[in-house]
């Protein structure tokens with residue numbers, strides 16, 4: 001199984017992307033720009049966003065950091081302790097979704113078959129803090145669930161899939177064959193996937 005790609009540069013990397021939720025309680029810093037950008041039309045993402053889709057950037061865990069705003073302008077590093085500052089939900093044993101516990105902004109999905117990566121909702125990103133060139137949107141996935149009233153642009157240069165793309169489908173099948181191991185940086189899914 002291919003690991004989640006890392007940037008090529010060695011040594012200390014500068015922060016090239018910053019973002020936050022709607023209320024400003026949860027902040028993100030990244031030393032890489034997303035490896036790829038995916039628009040997901042699945043029913044969960046439609047409900048999660050109250051919109052026709054959610055857009056995710058794929059980041060390597062080693063290059064991102066989450067912070068929670070504290071009183072008096074300070075901030076707490078949530079490294080390795082996301083369940084203490086971020087609301088987590090489980091709708092299956094495939095992935096965990098993270099949300100701001102105060103304003104409810106969707107923050108990320110962490111797939112158990114990709115333990116070294118995080119799919120971050122691109123609405124968090126503050127345009128004025130981007131350093132470098134963002135990759136173009138790569139693909140639309142789960143078009144089988146697409147809202148009937150939303151039309152995907154004909155000429156946006158993306159790949160289109162009815163469900164997951166082929167490499168991710170293979171990744172999921174390999175993960176399933178290994179007994180669906182849960183990632184170590186998130187609490188395991190409850191047995192009945194309660195909210």
Ligand SMILES: [Zn+2]
Pocket residue numbers: 021022023024025026100101102103104105
């Ligand atoms: Zn918030």
Ligand SMILES: [Zn+2]
Pocket residue numbers: 040041042043044045046054142
């Ligand atoms: Zn989705």
